[in-house]
Amino acid sequence: MSNRFTPRVAVPLTVVSALIGGAVLTGCGQQRDPDVYTVLNSSTDESYHRWDAQTLARCSERLGVTIEQQSVPASQVMTKALRMASSKSLPDVLQLDASEMPTFAEAGGLIPLKDLGLSTKDIPGGIVDFGSYEGTYYGAARTVNTLALFYNKDTLDKAGLEVPTTWDEMRETAKKLTHGRQYGIALSAGGAEDGVFQFTPFMWSNGGDETKLDSPEVVGALDYWKSLLADGSLSKSTVNWTQADVNDQFMAGNAAMMINGPWQVETLNSRKGLNWGIAEIPVPEAGDDSVGPLGGGVLTVPNTGDEKREKKAAEIIGCMSGEQEQITYALNSWMVPANEKAAAVWRTKVPELDALADQVATARSRTAKLGARWSSVSLALQSAFQSALTGESSEAALNRAQKRATSGN
Amino acid sequence: MSTTTASAGAGPAPAAKKAPKPPNPARIRRRRRLAQWGFIAPAVIFMALFFGYPLVRNIVMSFQDYSPSTFFTGESPFNGTDNWSKVFNDELFGKALWHTILFTIGSLIGQFGIGLALAVFFNRRFPLNGVLRSLILLPWLVPMVVSGVVWRRILDQDTGVLNSFLGTIGLGGDTPWLTSTSMALTSVILVNIWIGIPFNMVILYGGLQEVPKELYEAASLDGASAWRTFRSITLPMLRPVITVVLVLGFMSTVKILDLILALTDGGPADSTQTLGTLTYQNSFVQLDFGAGAVVGNILILISAVFAVFYLRANRNEGK
Numbered sequence: 001m002s003n004r005f006t007p008r009v010a011v012p013l014t015v016v017s018a019l020i021g022g023a024v025l026t027g028c029g030q031q032r033d034p035d036v037y038t039v040l041n042s043s044t045d046e047s048y049h050r051w052d053a054q055t056l057a058r059c060s061e062r063l064g065v066t067i068e069q070q071s072v073p074a075s076q077v078m079t080k081a082l083r084m085a086s087s088k089s090l091p092d093v094l095q096l097d098a099s100e101m102p103t104f105a106e107a108g109g110l111i112p113l114k115d116l117g118l119s120t121k122d123i124p125g126g127i128v129d130f131g132s133y134e135g136t137y138y139g140a141a142r143t144v145n146t147l148a149l150f151y152n153k154d155t156l157d158k159a160g161l162e163v164p165t166t167w168d169e170m171r172e173t174a175k176k177l178t179h180g181r182q183y184g185i186a187l188s189a190g191g192a193e194d195g196v197f198q199f200t201p202f203m204w205s206n207g208g209d210e211t212k213l214d215s216p217e218v219v220g221a222l223d224y225w226k227s228l229l230a231d232g233s234l235s236k237s238t239v240n241w242t243q244a245d246v247n248d249q250f251m252a253g254n255a256a257m258m259i260n261g262p263w264q265v266e267t268l269n270s271r272k273g274l275n276w277g278i279a280e281i282p283v284p285e286a287g288d289d290s291v292g293p294l295g296g297g298v299l300t301v302p303n304t305g306d307e308k309r310e311k312k313a314a315e316i317i318g319c320m321s322g323e324q325e326q327i328t329y330a331l332n333s334w335m336v337p338a339n340e341k342a343a344a345v346w347r348t349k350v351p352e353l354d355a356l357a358d359q360v361a362t363a364r365s366r367t368a369k370l371g372a373r374w375s376s377v378s379l380a381l382q383s384a385f386q387s388a389l390t391g392e393s394s395e396a397a398l399n400r401a402q403k404r405a406t407s408g409n
Numbered sequence: 410m411s412t413t414t415a416s417a418g419a420g421p422a423p424a425a426k427k428a429p430k431p432p433n434p435a436r437i438r439r440r441r442r443l444a445q446w447g448f449i450a451p452a453v454i455f456m457a458l459f460f461g462y463p464l465v466r467n468i469v470m471s472f473q474d475y476s477p478s479t480f481f482t483g484e485s486p487f488n489g490t491d492n493w494s495k496v497f498n499d500e501l502f503g504k505a506l507w508h509t510i511l512f513t514i515g516s517l518i519g520q521f522g523i524g525l526a527l528a529v530f531f532n533r534r535f536p537l538n539g540v541l542r543s544l545i546l547l548p549w550l551v552p553m554v555v556s557g558v559v560w561r562r563i564l565d566q567d568t569g570v571l572n573s574f575l576g577t578i579g580l581g582g583d584t585p586w587l588t589s590t591s592m593a594l595t596s597v598i599l600v601n602i603w604i605g606i607p608f609n610m611v612i613l614y615g616g617l618q619e620v621p622k623e624l625y626e627a628a629s630l631d632g633a634s635a636w637r638t639f640r641s642i643t644l645p646m647l648r649p650v651i652t653v654v655l656v657l658g659f660m661s662t663v664k665i666l667d668l669i670l671a672l673t674d675g676g677p678a679d680s681t682q683t684l685g686t687l688t689y690q691n692s693f694v695q696l697d698f699g700a701g702a703v704v705g706n707i708l709i710l711i712s713a714v715f716a717v718f719y720l721r722a723n724r725n726e727g728k
Contacts, residue, residue, distance in 0.1 A: 079693055085480040103696060107477035181567075191676025237566045239677040240587045254568060303481065375695050386678035390590045397678075404500075 041095035042074035059319035092313040105133040116314035139298025143335035146292040174233035177256035184233035186255035204291035222394035265334035471702035492699035519602035524609025549607035557671025590680040616650030
């Protein structure tokens with residue numbers, strides 16, 4: 001052993017490690033660049049990222065600022081934004097999924113858009129509600145989406161069947177289309193928000209409501225799902241499928257019809273020779289309204305405490321959700337423009353998606369009634385329909401779900 | 410390195426000046442201690458910053474009302490044992506705990522048993538030994554989430570490869586691997602065993618290589634049977650390695666999250682919820698960070714108990 005390790009070595013080592021530690025801690029607080037504005041969204045798919053980049057480039061030019069896009073996976077937007085809030089580095093514009101917006105608004109994280117000078121003129125009431133929490137308008141939607149019934153035209157034609165419009169018709173049609181490897185219908189009853197999203201049109205069209213999960217209407221809706229499963233028209237794997245899986249099954253010819261949303265259209269069209277059509281989701285009785293869930297993102301201004309920047313952020317949102325930008329984005333993404341005038345123009349350009357536009361007109365926001373409480377009700381509901389689809393009675397499963405949802409767990 | 414290079418290089422003047430001084434033993438000892446601490450300090454600071462702080466933070470958080478608004482206001486009032494009683498009163502917690510126990514024990518037995526058998530098998534010389542051994546490593550190279558997604562397709566009840574294979578060889582072919590509440594947990598365990606086999610095999614194979622060949626020669630001279638040799642030589646010689654494998658396996662299994670999220674999302678009907686997925690659900694779906702911290706702490710506690718066993722076992726080996 002020698003005494004070569006002197007304080008001359010030891011001290012710098014300690015200092016270096018202390019410096020690294022310090023740098024890690026202080027690295028969290030960032031300085032904002034005065035001319036650069038940031039938009040945080042979930043456009044991680046190449047096509048969506050590109051469309052948004054093009055929109056932002058046009059808006060940058062119009063507003064004379066630089067706008068940068070940051071994209072994180074949809075499931076991480078909320079937690080990422082919360083972390084950014086605690087380190088005071090929130091983006092100027094935050095695109096949240098509409099079902100998550102109330103939680104962020106309730107936490108005091110959003111600025112009301114009207115305070116920043118954005119008007120709701122020409123936006124249908126339902127879509128204003130969609131972007132509102134407790135009566136205050138926080139989120140501007142560019143486009144909205146909902147669920148619809150997709151069907152394989154060739155398969156239906158070959159069997160000489162009409163597109164179903166009521167539950168009974170859908171059940172009959174699905175039964176007739178089920179043979180060999182092909183199921184009559186596919187939907188997602190997975191244990192996540194996908195499954196709940198798909199259950200809502202059945203629950204709502206039947207007069208049920210998320211505030212009372214054990215009502216006969218909700219039980220009826222779940223029983224309807226169970227009957228499709230009992231007929232064999234619906235694969236048992238449905239409890240394990242996401243909406244993307246459902247689309248794969250449909251594209252592979254394993255399902256003649258499916259419940260899905262317009263965000264699948266790009267993928268559907270990539271399959272040559274697949275001749276698909278789209279219709280409103282069937283209703284319990286002829287003449288009932290088909291009530292689907294409104295989905296999609298809303299553009300919000302997070303509370304950063306810098307009023308000047310917040311005003312500018314509202315201008316950016318105004319530009320992004322302007323009529324022309326809405327039409328462009330809707331045509332790219334196959335979703336429906338939020339603005340009435342834009343939607344009218346859009347309908348003339350893609351008449352084949354009329355059913356979707358009709359479905360949007362009656363569609364409902366998931367969080368309008370429950371606000372930030374939606375996530376716990378959603379968890380209780382997904383557990384319930386999975387129990388029911390794997391054997392339990394709908395009534396027992398939903399009774400338990402209602403108790404769980406109201407116990408605050 | 411020698412002292413000459415130190416003084417010949419950029420050696421600063423003070424060192425040269427000090428050289429003639431008679432060495433002072435107390436001073437040297439003090440210096441050496443300081444130097445030792447200097448080398449330990451980065452590790453200690455690193456540990457405190459990246460392990461100690463989050464750990465303490467998590468414990469404190471489990472006694473706080475930590476909600477999304479906390480991120481804005483910075484206020485997280487203490488609420489006593491509210492979070493704890495909430496978690497313990499949630500029927501899902503009991504289920505998740507039970508599933509975690511089954512999952513961990515099942516996975517460990519499967520991974521270790523098959524891993525050991527393969528290690529013993531490959532410990533003999535035969536053609537293609539190396540190639541086969543590297544092939545078996547493949548599951549280990551695949552990221553957990555990828556395995557999860559691929560297995561979810563394989564195990565699909567209608568369109569999965571496994572069922573259609575079983576159907577072809579006349580073994581039913583309609584097994585609801587991931588879609589039945591009674592079957593899903595077993596399937597998830599089987600996939601995790603598949604993932605864990607390479608790790609067990611590699612470590613145990615390494616351990617087997619360390620066992621002196623003479624012992625086996627002596628045993629065969631004594632006419633010991635294969636089973637007797639395995640029990641009296643292989644197993645005892647492998648003991649330290651077995652402890653490492655089991656403890657590390659336990660720790661990575663008990664906190665399982667990604668695999669289950671990819672395979673079943675905790676479903677169907679919560680039949681594959683474990684403590685790991687429950688923490689995730691509490692913290693990142695419900696954004697109830699207090700409740701999430703409670704479950705996280707329980708997981709840490711369970712791991713800590715086993716870490717103590719591990720340390721004790723290691724200390725005994727050292728003696």
